[in-house]
Amino acid sequence: MGLSALINWFMGITNIFKKKKTIRLGLYGAPNAGKTSLANKISMDWLGEPVGKVSRVPHETRTIQQKENVRVKANGFELSMNLIDMPGIATKVDYREFMKYGITLEEAQKRSKEATKGIIEAIKWLENVDAALVVMDATEDPYTQVNITLIGNLEARNIPVILVANKIDLAKAKPERIREAYPQYPVVEISALTGENMDELYNEITSRLR
């Protein structure tokens, strides 16, 4: 064994015992599940600045947005993370859907093209995250193929997952459907908009993902 190989071997051994200091936490989910609202809430709580713009028009987040070194403290633990807000994953992107929100044809086509690129980017990032929050709109059916595929992929890569049942401030919300659909995963019911139950989410993040 050469000297450099010996050094690499030694570094590898010490890295096993060295605790990872910062994790890359990806926020995944379908468009309009509230990923950016949640990323903003987390970032505002711990850094005092937002991550991105929120809109009722689907695919508002079309590129990956990051906030580095977000330090979450809860449960007597502290966790440093890079918060990565992913574009929403969908199986179809039709520019005509955007025009229903009053967007011009040209702008809708541009948005559609950017949205497809964003989805590809978010999928590629599955290889690079250390943990994931899969955000679901609690007013919608959670048993969609996008959610199933996302969770299945994360599990196959042994990436820890917390399911976030968002929008519980809405009367139509039925977070129990998410628990029923994915009984093997921890589910935290929150409202990123009102901040309800965020403490519970921080407890889960610091205890499960550290």
Added chain:
Amino acid sequence: MIEIEFLSAAVLSQKEGKQKIDFLVASLKKGKILVLEEPLTHSEETKLIEATMKSVSEKFPGIEIGTLGRNDKNHLREQIIRMLGGKPSGFTVIGPSKLVRQMKRDPETLSLFAGDGQKR
């Protein structure tokens, strides 16, 4: 007229990785609804979504996909069955979203709403 193509496990087993995904996307772009005797893996599903996004156009805005009966809670068992050349449980249905307006599933049933009319 709606064309539904049933693909046996044998047909797709002859195609590897990208070739398999490209074959599926090409068939979907022709307007076919595909029923796969052997379900796609989660990894194949994401590759299919990725390939679909690269192909999105005015005529082909995307797909609807649903897999039913796959053992999502025991990946190891499914992997071993595949390694031994067996057919894992379940099936996958995929259709172009211009034709398949919606797929709805509860754990045991998959409903497909197709047609040129409005979404139900």
